[in-house]
Amino acid sequence: MPHPPQDTAIRVDGVVVRYPxxxxxxxxxxxxxxxxxxxxxxxxxxxxxxxxxxxxxxxPDAGTAHIGVLAIPGDLVAVRATVAYVGERLLxxxxxxxxxxxxxxxxxxxxxxxxxxxxxxxxxSLPLDVPLGNLSRGNSMKAALCSAVAQxxxxxxxxxxxxxxxxxxxxxxxxxxxxxLAARPELTILFATHILEDLDDLGATALVTLRNGSLAMHAIxxxxxxxxxxxxxxxxxxxxxxxxxx
Amino acid sequence: MNRAVAALFRLHLLRLRxxxxxxVVTSCALAALYAVQHPVTVDSMLPWFLGGAxxxxxxxxxxxxxEKADGSLRYFASLPVTPGDHASARALTVFLLTLPAGAIVMxxxxxxxxxxxxGLAGMAGAGACVAMAGLGLVLLAVQIALPPxxxxxxxxxxxxxxxxxxxxxxxxxxxxxxxIAMRVLRTPTGLGALSAALWIxxxxxxxxxxxxxxxxxxxxxxxxxxxx
Numbered sequence: 001m002p003h004p005p006q007d008t009a010i011r012v013d014g015v016v017v018r019y020p021x022x023x024x025x026x027x028x029x030x031x032x033x034x035x036x037x038x039x040x041x042x043x044x045x046x047x048x049x050x051x052x053x054x055x056x057x058x059x060p061d062a063g064t065a066h067i068g069v070l071a072i073p074g075d076l077v078a079v080r081a082t083v084a085y086v087g088e089r090l091l092x093x094x095x096x097x098x099x100x101x102x103x104x105x106x107x108x109x110x111x112x113x114x115x116x117x118x119x120x121x122x123x124x125s126l127p128l129d130v131p132l133g134n135l136s137r138g139n140s141m142k143a144a145l146c147s148a149v150a151q152x153x154x155x156x157x158x159x160x161x162x163x164x165x166x167x168x169x170x171x172x173x174x175x176x177x178x179x180x181l182a183a184r185p186e187l188t189i190l191f192a193t194h195i196l197e198d199l200d201d202l203g204a205t206a207l208v209t210l211r212n213g214s215l216a217m218h219a220i221x222x223x224x225x226x227x228x229x230x231x232x233x234x235x236x237x238x239x240x241x242x243x244x245x246x
Numbered sequence: 247m248n249r250a251v252a253a254l255f256r257l258h259l260l261r262l263r264x265x266x267x268x269x270v271v272t273s274c275a276l277a278a279l280y281a282v283q284h285p286v287t288v289d290s291m292l293p294w295f296l297g298g299a300x301x302x303x304x305x306x307x308x309x310x311x312x313e314k315a316d317g318s319l320r321y322f323a324s325l326p327v328t329p330g331d332h333a334s335a336r337a338l339t340v341f342l343l344t345l346p347a348g349a350i351v352m353x354x355x356x357x358x359x360x361x362x363x364x365g366l367a368g369m370a371g372a373g374a375c376v377a378m379a380g381l382g383l384v385l386l387a388v389q390i391a392l393p394p395x396x397x398x399x400x401x402x403x404x405x406x407x408x409x410x411x412x413x414x415x416x417x418x419x420x421x422x423x424x425x426i427a428m429r430v431l432r433t434p435t436g437l438g439a440l441s442a443a444l445w446i447x448x449x450x451x452x453x454x455x456x457x458x459x460x461x462x463x464x465x466x467x468x469x470x471x472x473x474x
Contacts, residue, residue: 057324080324085324091324092317094316094318094470107253108253108325109326
């Protein structure tokens with residue numbers, strides 16, 4: 001299997017993930033280094049499954065994917081260290097505090113920057129001395145993003161990062177992500193969302209649409225300005241709806 | 247030991263400290279209750295402490311349902327850690343928890359009527375540690391591999407089957423087969439063969455348990471059902 005070219009951050013070749021009542025794929029697409037690619041689709045379309053597979057959190061039933069030169073499923077352990085994955089819930093020992101969790105993570109992730117985690121937590125007003133299991137949804141997501149920043153990953157996978165957040169928490173998270181993106185233009189982001197405003201706020205440069213496990217990729221012209229990504233997503237998502245009888 | 251194994255080992259111990267303290271306090275309380283009404287000698291008290299310490303290596307298996315329920319096991323599964331490292335950390339934890347019981351067995355071997363020399367008593371203690379660690383790891387592997395609640399059901403079935411086998415063995419014993427077996431076992435060759443068979447069985451059980459612990463940990467995808 002040939003390795004992807006150096007400027008490709010994510011390459012997916014015919015990946016299939018099968019569940020008893022749902023099949024994702026075969027999915028084939030590529031995301032260039034530094035790109036911000038949005039994944040949109042209805043509930044149950046396979047967005048979380050796709051992101052979990054790319055994070056090395058589940059093994060595809062067929063096909064391969066590459067994160068840089070690392071292969072899935074061949075290099076799952078190395079992929080997990082390279083990709084920062086922010087899922088629907090923070091994966092943690094819920095009886096540890098955020099400060100303890102950040103200290104612990106340093107033992108598993110070779111690029112871990114403990115200071116970055118603590119600085120980000122302070123910037124986001126995340127309580128460091130409360131057990132993670134007692135945090136609200138917003139604070140839990142903040143802790144996950146602090147972990148993702150400290151991991152110093154080359155690829156960031158976000159699964160509905162702003163879902164269920166109040167407007168203030170959402171603005172804080174988007175500010176954090178904008179700061180991180182400005183500081184690290186080589187960082188590649190693949191994010192799934194139901195909130196189409198996120199596409200503009202995170203500056204999506206490409207769009208992946210998922211419908212019943214089938215996938216299509218669309219480029220967003222760079223000169224089209226703010227709002228173009230959202231409009232394109234709206235057109236693609238609503239185009240498939242049957243017209244209502246008037 | 248690499249950093250990941252050391253971190254997981256510390257984490258498992260940290261998680262077990264409350265259970266371990268509860269088990270030690272309970273066995274001490276039971277021993278104290280016994281001591282109120284009976285003469286306190288080393289011989290009479292050792293079984294109480296051995297009972298308490300002997301349960302310690304089973305604590306990780308007892309806590310596994312909790313690890314699944316609160317999402318800790320799902321977190322371990324998400325880490326960039328190999329199955330071998332997961333198994334090593336669990337093995338170190340269980341072996342460490344066998345040390346108090348091993349020390350008590352060693353002490354018991356030094357008491358009359360056996361009064362074994364220190365070397366032999368030490369070997370008996372070490373053997374007890376390995377046997378208890380094997381049992382603790384097998385129970386842990388069963389608990390990781392099966393859905394929450396299922397593990398103890400199968401352990402109960404195993405216990406019932408064991409009782410059945412013992413009853414059959416007792417019946418066969420009446421036919422004189424047990425006498426012949428005992429005569430064979432009392433020879434040096436018979437005893438050596440039995441000992442070797444037990445050690446091989448224990449080694450295989452520990453190897454298989456570690457294999458299951460490693461592969462099932464990294465493959466675990468269950469969602470947490472409760473939060474503390």
